[in-house]
Amino acid sequence: MTTRARPYHHGNLRAALLDAAERSIEELGTEQLSLRELARVVGVSHGAPRSHFPDRQALLDALAERGFSRLDATMRGAAETAGAPFEERLRATAAAYVAFAVASPALLDLMYAGKPSGDAPGSRNAAADVMSLVRGLIADGIASGVLAEREPERYAFLLFSWVRGIAALVTGGIVGRDAADELIADSVATFVRGSAPRLPAG
Amino acid sequence: MTTRARPYHHGNLRAALLDAAERSIEELGTEQLSLRELARVVGVSHGAPRSHFPDRQALLDALAERGFSRLDATMRGAAETAGAPFEERLRATAAAYVAFAVASPALLDLMYAGKPSGDAPGSRNAAADVMSLVRGLIADGIASGVLAEREPERYAFLLFSWVRGIAALVTGGIVGRDAADELIADSVATFVRGSAPRLPAG
DNA sequence: ACCTGAACACCGTTCAAGT
DNA sequence: ACCTGAACACCGTTCAAGT
Numbered sequence: 001m002t003t004r005a006r007p008y009h010h011g012n013l014r015a016a017l018l019d020a021a022e023r024s025i026e027e028l029g030t031e032q033l034s035l036r037e038l039a040r041v042v043g044v045s046h047g048a049p050r051s052h053f054p055d056r057q058a059l060l061d062a063l064a065e066r067g068f069s070r071l072d073a074t075m076r077g078a079a080e081t082a083g084a085p086f087e088e089r090l091r092a093t094a095a096a097y098v099a100f101a102v103a104s105p106a107l108l109d110l111m112y113a114g115k116p117s118g119d120a121p122g123s124r125n126a127a128a129d130v131m132s133l134v135r136g137l138i139a140d141g142i143a144s145g146v147l148a149e150r151e152p153e154r155y156a157f158l159l160f161s162w163v164r165g166i167a168a169l170v171t172g173g174i175v176g177r178d179a180a181d182e183l184i185a186d187s188v189a190t191f192v193r194g195s196a197p198r199l200p201a202g
Numbered sequence: 203m204t205t206r207a208r209p210y211h212h213g214n215l216r217a218a219l220l221d222a223a224e225r226s227i228e229e230l231g232t233e234q235l236s237l238r239e240l241a242r243v244v245g246v247s248h249g250a251p252r253s254h255f256p257d258r259q260a261l262l263d264a265l266a267e268r269g270f271s272r273l274d275a276t277m278r279g280a281a282e283t284a285g286a287p288f289e290e291r292l293r294a295t296a297a298a299y300v301a302f303a304v305a306s307p308a309l310l311d312l313m314y315a316g317k318p319s320g321d322a323p324g325s326r327n328a329a330a331d332v333m334s335l336v337r338g339l340i341a342d343g344i345a346s347g348v349l350a351e352r353e354p355e356r357y358a359f360l361l362f363s364w365v366r367g368i369a370a371l372v373t374g375g376i377v378g379r380d381a382a383d384e385l386i387a388d389s390v391a392t393f394v395r396g397s398a399p400r401l402p403a404g
Numbered sequence: 405a406c407c408t409g410a411a412c413a414c415c416g417t418t419c420a421a422g423t
Numbered sequence: 424a425c426c427t428g429a430a431c432a433c434c435g436t437t438c439a440a441g442t
Contacts, residue, residue: 013425013426031233034414034415034416035415035416035417036414036415036416037415044426044427045426045427045428046415046416046427046428047417047418047419047426047427047428048425048426048427050417050418050426051424051425051426052425054417055416055417056416056417112370112374127371127374127376131376154384154385154388157371157377157381157385157388158385158388158389158392160367160371160376161364161367161368161370161371161377161385161389162363162364162367162389163367164366164367164370164371165362165363165364165365165366165367165368165370166363166367168314168363168366168367168370169329169359169362169363169366172314172329174329174333174362175359175363179359182356183356183359183360183363186356186359186360187360187363187364189396190360190392190393190396190397191392191396192396193395193396194391194392194393194394194395194396194397195392195396215406215407236433236434236435237434237435237436238433238434238435239434246407246408247407247408247409248408248409248435249407249408249409249410249436249437249438250406250407250408252407252436252437253405253406253407254406256436257435257436258435258436
């Protein structure tokens with residue numbers, strides 16, 4: 001049996017499409033993503049993607065899903081730097097988020113594009129993922145006395161919004177890649193200083 | 203001379219297209235914006251927009267341009283609340299930005315979409331607009347002794363990134379419209395507390 | 405100067421048919 | 424179960440022609 005000129009594809013069309021799609025959105029932007037072009041690149045007919053993704057949006061959702069795993073992994077790795085002091089763990093986690101945003105800006109946008117209140121059963125949202133991680137850090141900060149006793153959720157929203165903003169500035173080219181580290185350090189330092197418990201006696 | 207059934211349009215096709223376009227991007231998203239649909243809504247042939255905008259992008263650029271004026275006006279109004287203390291002016295200015303983001307999220311995205319280093323002669327960027335305004339506030343904060351002496355640019359980037367992040371959280375539905383005010387107040391208070399000059403003597 | 409309408413090359417999506 | 428290829432209804436853009 002000879003190998004056909006165009007076999008019934010190379011075994012994993014789904015993954016091939018996702019890989020090609022991720023390259024495409026980062027290079028040309030998500031709006032420019034074309035299913036037909038993707039099919040051409042991967043070497044199948046324009047109807048083939050339909051077997052794996054009911055429509056264009058489904059492919060984008062699957063792309064975001066892969067992003068969740070990756071973002072979660074890098075941030076969790078940074079947050080769990082064993083033994084490091086609170087402020088440094090905070091900085092490392094923030095830096096991991098920003099690094100992801102720089103490496104995959106279009107993908108991150110996609111991850112946020114989903115409705116915040118997960119409608120679909122399998123649908124996640126980047127916000128929920130990041131928030132749960134930040135909550136853990138905050139709890140440590142309060143427990144170790146670095147942060148004043150306060151609703152942890154308020155701290156979490158503060159940090160999350162700040163880091164998201166920093167990522168937006170870097171992604172948008174308003175601050176350079178190196179200035180980002182400074183901005184992160186400044187933000188975390190200001191946060192810790194501004195959230196320190198009031199001196200009990202002097 | 204009788205009025206024609208379909209006159210050579212109502213005098214200002216350009217403005218009509220922009221108004222219809224702004225409604226459309228906020229309701230359906232910028233990706234969904236269709237020039238042909240716009241022409242239909244406004245009552246002209248599909249080729250007519252060409253007379254005012256060479257292509258789709260040119261219309262989006264013009265839309266962003268209108269956004270700059272409006273954002274600038276509201277923020278400037280808030281920043282110049284005469285006589286108010288620094289922290290309150292800061293809070294009011296941040297609130298004005300977030301309010302704009304809530305009212306016109308798609309438009310704000312468009313304003314950031316432009317290249318940061320203005321390529322085209324008339325091209326502006328939301329970042330430049332906001333930054334110049336924040337710089338003024340910071341100068342006042344340092345002059346009045348509320349902020350420690352430090353590179354003003356660093357303060358400006360901090361504030362700008364934080365406020366942008368807050369706007370992103372509100373726009374994305376992660377925090378509610380009312381929780382936003384709390385988040386703004388918390389951020390500004392933490393900023394002022396964390397950036398206060400070191401007590402000189404005790 | 406401004407607008408019309410046909411033409412062109414692209415889309416996403418659907419669906420019967422093939423393997 | 425997975426893929427092909429024709430068909431359909433949409434796009435943005437171009438351009439000769441009308442007023």
